[in-house]
Amino acid sequence: MHVYKVIKMVKIRFSSALSNVTHTRETVLELGDTTVKVVLDKLVEQYGADFERRILDKGEIRRFVNLYVNGEDIRHLSGLDSPVKGTDEISILPAVSGGNFRG
Amino acid sequence: MxxxxxxxxxxxxxxxxxxxxxxxxxxxxxxxxxxxxxxxxxxINKEKIASGPKSIWRYADLLPLESERRVDLGAGFNKLHHAKRLGAVLGLDELYILDESVNPTNSFKDRVTSVAISKAIEFDVRAVGCASTGNLAAAVAAHAAKAGLPAYIFIPGTIEMGKIVQMLIYGPNVIAVEGTYDDANRLASEVADSHPDWAFVNINIRPYYTEGSKTLAYETAEQLNWQVPDHIVAPLASGALLCAISRGYKELERVGLVDSSDIRLSGSQPLNCSPISSAVQNNCDVVPVRNFETVAHSLAIGNPADGYYAKCAILDSGGYAASPTDNEIIEAIHLLARTEGIFTEPAGGTTVAGLKKLVESGHIQSDERVVVYVTGNGLKAQDTLLKSLQRPPVIKPALSEFEHLLAPEHNIYKQQEAVHLARI
Incomplete structure (x- = not known):
């Protein structure tokens, strides 16, 4: 008898403005159901302090960064606590194109 | 060099x-x-500008093009109306309106698009595109047609039929996206990011694009004989327009064409979608708005790209921001048309309604020289405006039937008379 395991992968797309840090435009993580914060912790582990500096400021998403889960800005969800399911797609984009410079 | x-x-x-x-x-x-x-x-000098083309390109020395290959449908060089009748109704001594409804595709977006697509030609791109609430879509579609480039245009599915007809006629690829402008914009950003040889005018070539709006300041100053206003009022959507107008005046001072750029900047945004106005009124962060519905579709941006900078520019200048209701917006469209003969869309109605509110609240003083930027044409929003108008009465072709209409109980004619009393 064969046992099939369904692997659920979160897909993360990076803006080209992050390419000099991530050296890729896309990655996948196997995390199961989790939160944006856990995904970011994992990405910081993978891409290092440069990535963290670019995305986070004192543990919060920086003013110039928009992070979307399935197209929804996490500022309209629950911020870093927004839930992420195993099959979700995350996009990290500069706010200059997607909007929202908070003062 | x-x-x-x-x-x-x-x-x-x-x-x-x-x-x-x-x-x-x-x-x-x-x-x-x-x-x-x-x-x-x-x-740069005044004589050189005066002898230049009758379009935004008379200010080419202040625009980011490095070649002469311009995609020019004739944007700009529009009339600065001395709005005496509207000024009298509102209690303003010196009011001017720069009428942008007469641009090639009937909004101020022709200015930014002419600059952006000319720049795209310099970059030798394979296609152009934008995210748009409608006006930019028409401008990009028309200029792309003129340039012979394919265009990819992302719009929210909810905008006015007049704008959809206008953009489609130029033959671009139009993609209607479920959700708001912000959703269409986010998707277009990702598309632009995956196609480095496509130029999305308000996304990946945005630094050049916003420069086109500076010409609104240049044109105003030139038509005021190189004087500047005391106070300007502009519509707020992404906030980029107000920032560019401010930059335009500052640059004129910097190159010595005007003596001062000390101008109060005020904005207006529809109450139902007013992240920038709210931030100004409460002196707080620009908080994005997710769900909104307003008649002013071209200002319906919940997540404004330049909101932070627009808020700072307004507050630093001593200006303020208004947020009129949909009813006030429609009333202002009627008021502008009936006093000045200018037919604007709800974005222009928002600006004029905002002007009215700012005068009433004392944020604009009666002795200030005020310039208002009316950015788009009412013909694009006929479906919205038809609801606010009475159908004309149909009569038999007999003089007696017409005389009957003049009877006092037909108040449709009295309404117009009331405004006409404010004759100058």
Whole structure:
């Protein structure tokens, strides 16, 4: 008898403005159901302090960064606590194109 | 020797060559065009401008193009109306309106698009595109047609039929996206990011694009005989327009064409979608709005790209921001048409309604020289406006039937008379 395991992968797309840090435009993580914060912790582990500096400021998403889960800005969800399911797609984009410079 | 040095990050100052890029790779901040101001100051003067083309290109020395290959449908060089009758109704001594409804595709977006697509030609791109609430879509579609480039245009599915008809006629690829402008814009951003040889005018070549709106300030000053207003009122959507107008006046002072750029900047945004106005009124962060519905579709941006900078520019200048209701917006469209003969869409109605509110609240003083930017044409929003109008009465072709209509109980005619009393 064969046992099939369904692997659920979160897909993360990076803006080209992050390419000099991530050296890729896309990655996948196997995390199961989790939160944006856990995904970011994992990405910081993978891409290092440069990535963290670019995305986070004192543990919060920086003013110039928009992070979307399935197209929804996490500022309209629950911020870093927004839930992420195993099959979700995350996009990290500069706010200059997607909007929202908070003062 | 060129007047354009390259791009520069507004936040950290990092410099880049003039390429297709809108974000700083160091800090994610927005990029803006970095000019050689000494070169420009040495090469610009009033006589040269006066003898230039009757379009935005008379100010080419202050625009980010490095070649003469311009995609020009004739944007700009529009009339600055001395709005005496509207001024009298509102209690303003000196009111002017720059009428942008008469541009080639009937909104101010022709200015930014002519600059952006000319720049795209310099970059030798394979296609152009934009995210749009409708006006930019028409401008991009028309200029792309003129340039012979394919266009990819992302719009929210809810905009006015008049705008959809107008953009489709030029033959672009139009993609209607479920959700709001912000959803369409986010998707277009990702598309632009995956196609480095496509130029999305308000996304990856945004630093050049926003420069086109500076010509609104240049044109105003030139028509005021190189004087500046005391106070300007502009519509607020992404906030980029108000920032560009402010920059335009500052640059005129910098190159010595005007003596001062000390101008109060005020904005107006529809109450149901007013993240920038709310931030100004409460002196707080610009908080994005997710769900909104307003008649002013062209201002319906919940997540404004330049909201932070627009808020700062308004507050730093001593201006303020209004947020009129949909009813006030429609009433202002009627008021502008009936006093000045200018037919604007709800974005222009928002600006005029905002002007009225700012005068009433004392944020604009009666003795200030005020310039209002009316950015789009009412013919694009006929479906919205038809609901606010009475169908004309149908009569038999007999004089007696007409005389009957003049009877006092037919108040449709009395309404118009009341406004006419404010004759100048």
């Amino acid at each position: 060129s007047h354009v040095i390259g791009l520069k990050c507004r936040e950290c100052g990092a410099e880049y060559p003039a390429v297709i890029q809108n974000t700083c790779y160091e800090c994610f901040g927005p990029l803006e065009v970095n000019y050689d101001w000494d070169y420009i100051s040495d090469n």
